[in-house]
Structures are given as structure tokens and as C-alpha cells.
Amino acid sequence: MFVIFGASGKVGRTSAAELRRAGQPVRAVVRNAAQGEPLARIGCEIVLGDLTDGASVSRALDGAHSVQMLCPVPRGEAAPAEAMRRMIDTAAQVLRVYPDLHVVALSDYGAELDANTGITMLFHHLEARFKEAVRHLTLLRSSEHMQNWARVVPVALATGVLPSLHHPVDRKFPMVSAHDVGVVASQVLLDRNTGNTARVVSVESNQRYSPNDVAEALSEAINRDVIAQALPRDQWAPALLRAGLATNHAQLITDLYDATNAGRIDVEAGIGERRFGATTLREAIAALVPALGTH
Template sequence: MTASASLPYVVFGVSGRTGAAAADALLRAGCPVRVVVRDPAKGRPWAERGAELAVADLTDFASVTKALRRARAAYLLSPPHYQREDLFERAGVVADVAARAALAADVPRLVALSSVGADRASGTGWIRMNRLFEQRLAETGLPTVFLRAAYFMENWLPMVGQAVRSGVLPTFLAPPQRALPMVAAVDVGSAAALLLQEDRAGSGVVALTGPKDYAPRDVAALVAAALQQPVELAVLPEAAWPEALADAQFSRAALAGFTEMTRGLNSSHIDIKSDPAALEWAGRTPLERVIAELVQRQQEAVV
């Protein structure tokens, strides 16, 4: 075994969906892993599985640099804070800290979670945070793969909950018959794990989708099948979005970002194929499986 092969893969975001999936895939493959958490208690399950534990705050240069030292490669992301009015400013701080820390720690290779639409300079709402993350990391000159994920299948969770309770599935996406790429979080994490282990040199972009595209009406049909009862699809007009999102407790800045992003999705301004330089990958998890799991979770919550 070479010295570099014994170094760990560093994974941020293991308290979230994609980071957890990436760390899980690496551990299952027998790779050395260092997980990075803010709360040591959240790292214990990973330590019990053999992972090394690092504690860091994404806005703190010293702790992030320490977490990244002597790494074989690292998976980075910028968690959004939708309750904050300064969520875009905070994303800028996280991007700056991540870039400076990765340089200071001399990380040989980075994989950074990004989003469909990050190649667009404007009209993307929340996705501007991912674009900023890409730009700051690219400026380091470190070999970096930007993993631009399509619309997360798990985003349907609150709408599925309403369908379970009322038989009506609301959607912000329109028109209801237009299919768009969606991807499961587990596939994003699995793709990140594979990219971390690749030996290819240089930087690039991977655009990740699911095995097929789905329209809102397809989602309604899948929810109905899982519930074994009819489900009505209700396309929400933009004027109704703030009230529909009230339970999410978005800040005004976050709500404005959501609105602009959703307009971009509905107009196809945000498009997984808009960057011709991106390498296209497809995950294996079908929406049918994710919807069935979401329905079960919501049914258990109701009980």
C-alpha cells in the first residue's frame, strides 16, 4: 500500500443526506474515512463504524484546515441556512473558508456538491450559492470535480405529507406534464464517493440525474399507487407560494431565492444540459422507490 492510499477520504456534511451517503459508500468499499461534524455526538455512529472523527465549523478557517490535513481527497459542500436573512452572505463566507483551508491543507483532490443551473450567471435564486462555491474553489487551482445534482427527489417530502393527509399533492413545478431531471440523495452520495476514488487529473463538472425524468403528474401517480387511493395534483400559482411555504419558516431572502429558482426551473432557464462541458452521469434509484419511502414515513408520522 502506498502512503497516499492509507490517507483518509474526508467527508463533510455527514449529518445531511449526501454526505452520509458518500461516507457510507466509502466505508462499505473498505476505504479509510474521516467524517467532519460540528457536534461530536453526531459523529459517534460513524466512529463506531471505524471512521476517524474531526470537529469543525464551516465558517472557521483553523478547524476546517485541521480537518482537511493529510487527506487523500475531500468531499465539500455548503449547507444552506434558509431561516437566515444573510444566507447568501454566509454562503460566501463558507466558500471562502473552504477554498482557503483546502489550499492551506494542500488537499490533492476535491469533489464539491453543486447544483443544476450553477453555470448560469443569474436568474437561479438559491443556486447562486452553489455558483459562488464553485467559483471560490476553482480559484484555488486545486483539482476539483463539481457535482451538479438535479432536482432532489426528496424535495417532494412536504408535498407528499400533504397528499397523505388530504389526498391532494401540491406542486410548485409547472406545467404539470413537463418532465424534468430528478435524482435521489443516495445516488448523489454514491457518485461523490466514486469521484473521490477516481485517479483522473484536473478539474471538471459532472451533471447528475436519475435514471429517467419525471413530471409532477408522474409524481402524483406514484403517490397514489403507494397510498392505493386517488391523489389530485394541484399546481400552485406563484401568488400562493408564500402561504404554502409558511411552515418552512423561510427568511424573506430565502423565499425570494426559492421564487427565482422555481421560476428558472419552470421556464427551463435552469437546465441540466445547459453546460456542454459537463459530463453526464445517471443514478440508479428510481423515483418510485423514493416516493414509496416518503409515503411510508409520512404515514408513520400521522399514526
């Protein structure tokens, strides 16, 4: 049995669908029954679970041989870093009880760094805790998801200006479609790591893109000119707070983009395996526009 935590998310849904297409049994772990309905339609067993509740994690793992673990940064928490660390620690404590389980843990580019990377520091904590707790471990590190641009596409549609925390706007950086991360996750789940050393797999698109490229793809999708503009550093926190993030969450993102713009966040050179997604930026951005209900 393959168990997918976060199965209702973009990556998890794709992983579950790919495994079902391969004829594999899948248990989809979701927070509520409504999230499970589309997964049940493709033949997944649905289990309600919560990574902050060790007992529910244990129930979801009953009878499993492989599991995909997603520990997301919680939105709406006053102290999101502490909340995510508790989630990671709870998961690691439960996983320790299942020594034969193959665990594919979703991580981030830059997770090898141990200081001053904002959100990515939480994935450093995840990798460290899971390495201690899990014998058969695959760390799937992905670059920034193309779908993250959905947060600012409405601003671009309203103003013709795509605000970017990536500076400068002509510098290319690694991105990947969440769909492609899910495809690679399903592949490494099927290709079970039976060794006692953590396997590191990094995934990004088969080419790199800049914010200017994102603006060009959006212009093409809506048949209207959009330009990318670097949002001044002193406007980052106010913009993130207006978007509904708590102060501490906004600081995590600010620290992340400071590290990214300094060139510190990238694939770890010479470590593990590299995979490349086939989805182009134009395809991903074109899919965002109707999904956001925009024209």
C-alpha cells in the same frame, strides 16, 4: 484519508458508507457528536467541524488526500445567501493552502448561469471560488433531489392534493435520489482528478419525471388517490413562509422555480460527464412515507 463534510446528510452518509465498503479510511465531519454516532459504527473517524470556522476546517483536512465539500444553504438565517457565501469563501480560503488535495464539491444543475437563478446562484459562486482556490477539482452537479418532495408529502396525505412549484404539472424535469448522488460522489472521489482543470460531472435519474408522476408514485405508496396541483405563483411566498423559511430564503426558492419553470435550469449541454442514478421515483417516494411516520 478521505474527508466528508456534511457526512450526516443524505449524500454524505452514502458517500462515507460507500468508501468504507471499499475499505477506505474516512473522516466524517459533523456539527455535533450525536450526528457522528452512526458513522462511527461503520468505522469512520469522527471530527467536529464548522464551515464558518476556518481553523476547524483546517483541522479536519489534516492528513487528507481527498475531500468532499458540501456548503448547504443555511436555514434559520435572516440573510441565507450572505451566510452561505461566507461559508464558501472560508472553505475556499482554507483549501488554497492544500494544493495537492483533490476536492469534490457538491453543486447544482444550472450553476453555470450567472444571474436570476435564486439558490443556484450560490452554487455559481461556489464553483467560481473553488476554481480559483483548488488545483485538483471535481464539480459534481446534481439535479433536484427526489427527497425534496418530503416537504409537501404531509400536505398531500392530509388533503389528497400535492402542491407543486413546478409548472405545468405534466412537464417532466430532471431529478435524482440523494443516495445516487452519494454513490457517484464516492466514485469520483476514488477516481481522483489529478489534472489542473476542473472536472464537471452531472448526475440525474435515468429517466425524467413530472409532478403528476410524483403524485402517482405517492398514490401507489399509500394506496390512496393523490393529484398534483400547480400552486399559484402568488401563493408561493406565503406557503414558504408558513413552512418556516425566512423571507430572503423564500425569495431564493421563488427565483429558483421561476428559472426552472422558464426552462433555464438543466444539465449544461456538452459540458463534462453525465452519470445516471438507478433509483426510481417510485422507490424514493415509497421510502419517504414510513420515514415521515405516515401511513
